Amino acid sequence: MSVDVGIENVSHAYTTGQQSLPVLDKLNLTIPAGQFTAVVGPSGCGKSTLTRLASGLMAPDSGAVTLNEERVTSPRSTVGMAFQNPVLLEWRTIIENVVLPMEIVKHDLTRNQCLKRAAKLLELVGLADFKHKRPSELSGGMRQRASLCRALVHKPDLLILDEPFGALDAFTREDLWQIMRELRGRESFTGLLITHDLRESVFLADQVVVLSGRPATCQYVLDVTLPEDRRIDSLYTPEAVEMLATLREQIEIAQGRKQEVAA
Numbered sequence: 001m002s003v004d005v006g007i008e009n010v011s012h013a014y015t016t017g018q019q020s021l022p023v024l025d026k027l028n029l030t031i032p033a034g035q036f037t038a039v040v041g042p043s044g045c046g047k048s049t050l051t052r053l054a055s056g057l058m059a060p061d062s063g064a065v066t067l068n069e070e071r072v073t074s075p076r077s078t079v080g081m082a083f084q085n086p087v088l089l090e091w092r093t094i095i096e097n098v099v100l101p102m103e104i105v106k107h108d109l110t111r112n113q114c115l116k117r118a119a120k121l122l123e124l125v126g127l128a129d130f131k132h133k134r135p136s137e138l139s140g141g142m143r144q145r146a147s148l149c150r151a152l153v154h155k156p157d158l159l160i161l162d163e164p165f166g167a168l169d170a171f172t173r174e175d176l177w178q179i180m181r182e183l184r185g186r187e188s189f190t191g192l193l194i195t196h197d198l199r200e201s202v203f204l205a206d207q208v209v210v211l212s213g214r215p216a217t218c219q220y221v222l223d224v225t226l227p228e229d230r231r232i233d234s235l236y237t238p239e240a241v242e243m244l245a246t247l248r249e250q251i252e253i254a255q256g257r258k259q260e261v262a263a
């Protein structure tokens with residue numbers, strides 16, 4: 001089941017020796033259950049830090065991260081994560097890689113049921129014929145598809161994607177966007193996507209949050225008004241082009257390259 005995610009007045013700094021680097025500054029953000037939020041912002045503003053806080057891997061200096069209004073105080077097994085580098089274990093086949101979280105989190109399924117679930121996900125992403133291959137026998141895009149299956153196999157209530165498609169070529173990336181939307185239609189999770197790609201943010205998300213430069217705060221929130229059954233073509237509609245232009249302008253403001261014009 002998906003969860004409501006709350007980032008409430010969160011501030012965080014990294015301390016190295018005597019030096020403190022403030023990264024997030026009273027950040028507020030809510031993701032309603034089942035919705036997908038993309039976070040964009042200047043390089044180094046604190047996006048990956050936000051994912052570490054949302055997953056419970058790190059605690060904020062102040063403020064709170066909540067899931068269904070419950071404060072997150074430690075790493076949670078009901079989170080699924082996928083990163084730019086899929087990091088699959090070469091000594092395991094693809095299906096054995098996908099099933100790995102089921103060996104770590106608590107559940108009441110048999111090994112066979114776990115393998116069935118993994119095989120079903122691999123089928124959904126078009127990897128049915130590759131489940132017994134080793135990671136090195138797959139292309140980068142295929143490995144990333146497998147890593148998405150691994151992130152979803154234990155039915156996480158929150159899926160965190162940190163630039164998962166960043167290293168792929170443009171066409172493979174667009175294929176994966178489409179696969180991601182199909183997975184979203186079939187599985188029940190709340191999504192948090194970190195990306196540098198504005199088209200990706202608009203295609204995958206229900207809302208796009210633009211963070212300011214470091215220490216980051218929430219600078220702008222865009223509600224994506226494209227239809228649910230969007231296709232890549234949907235990104236070329238006047239509506240989408242206008243959203244992308246708005247996001248681009250907001251990023252330039254966040255980077256300090258452009259001044260905000262008072263309304």
Ligand SMILES: Nc1ncnc2c1ncn2[C@@H]1O[C@H](COP(=O)(O)OP(=O)(O)OP(=O)(O)O)[C@@H](O)[C@H]1O
Pocket residue numbers: 014015016021023042043044045046047048049050
């Ligand atoms: N473990 C750490 N210790 C100290 N400083 C860190 C640590 N992790 C990140 N930082 C610093 O915190 C800042 C924010 O890093 P973070 O990775 O969250 O940014 P980001 O927005 O994801 O960056 P990018 O868009 O370039 O991937 C950076 O200046 C980074 O150098």
